[in-house]
Amino acid sequence: MKIEKPIEIIGEENIKREVYTVAHVFDMKLVDILKSMQYLPKIIKINEQLMEVLDKLKWFALRETY
DSSP, rough: OOOOOOSSSSSHHHHHHHHHHHHHHHHHHHHHHHHHHHTTTHHHHHHHHHHHHHHHHHHHHHHHHO
């Protein structure tokens, strides 16, 4: 994501441009959040699988200790 450098010269056109840049950056973040939400089910599934593996490792570690 490219953030434009604010322009030194003050004027109506520059103010409009800065407002547009801020709005554009915000929209980009919002779009990224919305896009990433489609991956949530996959991430949750991976977390469940990791928890199963950790449980098995914990069980194995406890068995080896006693």
